[in-house]
Amino acid sequence: MNQIPETRLTEAALREKEAQYCSHGDTVHYSPIPKIFQSCEGTFLYDREGKPYLDLQMWYSAVNFGYHNTYIVDAVQAQLERLPQLACQYLHEEKILVAERLAIESGRAFGTNGRVQFNVGGSQAIEDSMKLVRNATGKSLFMAFMGGYHGRTLGASEITSSYRYRRRFGHFSNRAHFVPFPYCFRCPYGMKLESCDYYCADQVERLFETEFNSFWDAKAEESEFIAFYVEPVLGTGGYVVPPPDYFRRLKTILDERKILLVDDEIQMGFFRTGKFWAIEHFGVTPNIVVFGKALTNGLNPISGVWAEESLISPQAFPPGSTHSTFSSNPLGTAAALATLEWIEQQDYERKVAESGAYFLEQLEDLKKRHAVIGDVSGLGLALRIEVTQADGFTPNKALTDRIFERGLAGGIPTSRGPMGLVLDVGGYYKNVFTLAPYLDIARDEIDLAVELLDRLFTECAEQP
Ligand SMILES: Cc1ncc(COP(=O)(O)O)c(C=O)c1O
Known part of the structure; x- marks a missing residue:
């Protein structure tokens, strides 16, 4: 007791x-x-x-x-004594070291150079990633999974599947196009993995077959939808693990249409599934990774986004594009740095x-x-x-x-x-x-x- x-x-x-x-x-x-x-x-x-x-x-x-976890708690306590408060326009060591570690880790996982930026909650980081995509493409329509959950702020609600979370709040003009997640126990197409040959992935491809399916202009070779938001394993949707080849097939379809893959690791990242990023199980490279939750082990929250350099370099995504007062708060960055050090030792x-x-x-x-x-x-x-x-x-x-x-x-x-x-x-x-x-x-x-x-x-x- x-x-x-x-x-x-x-x-x-x-x-x-x-x-x-x-x-x-x-x-x-x-x-x-x-x-x-x-x-x-x-x-x-x-x-x-x-x-x-x-x-x-x-x-x-x-x-x-x-x-x-005393290793992480002690780091926060030390920061409480040393530099507990600092406006985000100034730099402090922990912020830079956390960004470095996450960029190196993502570089190892995906073989791509990129950068990291911070916010406080998961939904806010999701919205920041939406801005990155919109900034890069000038367009605003996303695809996402039925069963997917990406948060409940207004922007995040557009790509979160459950209608219950939107019902009371009026019209969502950028509501995502939702496609069925490969939930094999309850296959949305009533098929069996042994014999379906990834029929569900083929159904995504079919959306782009003709301009009359409303997604794609074949002459311009351009899609109206510019990013697909995924959770590698559904979180709130019931911890559904996709079959092994699904994401590879999906990525090929997206690459051929220049649609970005945004990987929401807010719930499954940081080794919940046994890999630093859960998407690593599935052999595909996302353009953007969004993270939160366990980065600070639940202490002063920090969330954030890793994106490939072309999307997030200061030239592409200028200062202030997503600023929030508490985005890289020093108690959070101290917790995050200690968490990443802890992970490295384990x-x-x-x-x-x-x-x-x-x-x-x-x-x-x-x-x-x-x-x-x-x-x-x-x-x-x-x-x-x-x-x-x-x-x-x-x-x-x-x-x-x-x-x-x-x-x-x-x-x-x-x-x-x-x-x-x-x-x-x-x-x-x-x-x-x-x-x-x-x-x-x-x-x-x-x-x-x-x-x-x-x-x-x-x-x-x-x-x-
Ligand atoms: C996969 C995923 N994305 C986004 C969010 C939203 O994060 P937050 O609740 O910190 O806004 C959550 C929260 O549960 C989540 O599981």
């Missing part, structure tokens, strides 16, 4: 104030009564009574390297592949024990459990919700004492547990996670 920190108010008093003063617009209310947590360490969150909850979502992958490529394979094996066993698990799969430590009816296919949101709530209620008996479980729910039908454990999760913690899941599936499936 964690040491109980001092609290100011009772839970009832806090909830009363929350009900009166807090908007709900800036949160995600999966639970009718959101849980209050008080502290964190490693892979565990602790409630106000100091009771532990094993976390399998780690702040939507913002905390890949563990709660209260051998995550091997570690995540091994832990991911072990975790997935346990999940496959779990699936054998529970008919209501339709699919388990994943890449590295981005793992999914698709919850279904006993037919193994029909989405079962009600059971997903019950398991989610029961995990958060805590006190589940386990071999390591009473424990809660923090899960995240995603997927097109909100029936997928998107598991994003701490990248240093130990074997016995994986066993504990599976023990908890086993109990929750048994207990909750029995309820009506």
